[in-house]
Amino acid sequence: MPAQNRPRVTVGVSLKMYFGHHETLNWARSIADLAARHPAVTGGTAELFVLPAFPALVPVTGILAGTEVRTGAQDLATEDSGPYTGEVSGAHLHEIGARYAEVGHAERRRLFGEGDTVVAAKTAAALRNGLTPVLCVGELDRVAPAEAAARTVAEAERVLATAAHEGPLGPVVLAYEPQWAIGAPRPASPAHIRAVCEALTGWLATRPALSGSRVIYGGSAGPGLLTELGASVDGLFLGRFAHDPAAVERVLDEAREEAAACTA
Numbered sequence: 001m002p003a004q005n006r007p008r009v010t011v012g013v014s015l016k017m018y019f020g021h022h023e024t025l026n027w028a029r030s031i032a033d034l035a036a037r038h039p040a041v042t043g044g045t046a047e048l049f050v051l052p053a054f055p056a057l058v059p060v061t062g063i064l065a066g067t068e069v070r071t072g073a074q075d076l077a078t079e080d081s082g083p084y085t086g087e088v089s090g091a092h093l094h095e096i097g098a099r100y101a102e103v104g105h106a107e108r109r110r111l112f113g114e115g116d117t118v119v120a121a122k123t124a125a126a127l128r129n130g131l132t133p134v135l136c137v138g139e140l141d142r143v144a145p146a147e148a149a150a151r152t153v154a155e156a157e158r159v160l161a162t163a164a165h166e167g168p169l170g171p172v173v174l175a176y177e178p179q180w181a182i183g184a185p186r187p188a189s190p191a192h193i194r195a196v197c198e199a200l201t202g203w204l205a206t207r208p209a210l211s212g213s214r215v216i217y218g219g220s221a222g223p224g225l226l227t228e229l230g231a232s233v234d235g236l237f238l239g240r241f242a243h244d245p246a247a248v249e250r251v252l253d254e255a256r257e258e259a260a261a262c263t264a
Ligand SMILES: O=C[C@H](O)COP(=O)(O)O
Pocket: 014, 177, 181, 182, 183, 184, 218, 219, 220, 221, 237, 238, 239, 240, 241
């Protein structure tokens, strides 16, 4: 979608592996109700995407059909078909209605040994299959904002330069997730988030092949944060603090207020 026609705020939710199947479907029903009535979504101010576990993707996409909410996967294979036991390809994901695929999350890097080469290959696999990669980037340790910005831009540049060897780039969602802020009691400070997200946005502006990309913040994000960040981010990537649909509603309320402030 061209940047000028895009909703002002993007809100992504990854359910990780927290919910069981029925719990996921009940949550998705609440989100469908919310999306059908919330003016930020119905009025085109906010785009919402949700990343459930693989087995829930088909039913959740069905539950959300008819709303503006898109679905995606928390991972995908580097290859499109073949003898890759346990993997799910981008082609398969697109066929069942997914429109996003998360790559490079810190948990996959730390727990499953994924490095830049695999993350780049998964980014390329998403793009060639019509999925928008949600590419997670962010520093490992708590460092000063300028250092975090330099490291994070370098990481995005490294991964996307490698992905470009496999095929044309396109719009991505860059999810800035400082690894030390994931699963924490609170997010990074607004000043820290602003410094890094503005650096990422500035870097994206120098890469025409990535035109239409967005920068969102994740890492203990929840209600209250968007208001503090203002126009320095294109949105949020929610984890635990989206488990209560009422919290998602509060984030959408803030998206609406933020978009109104931007146009005032
Ligand atoms: O995918 C979402 C992020 O890793 C954030 O998760 P969290 O909000 O539970 O820290």
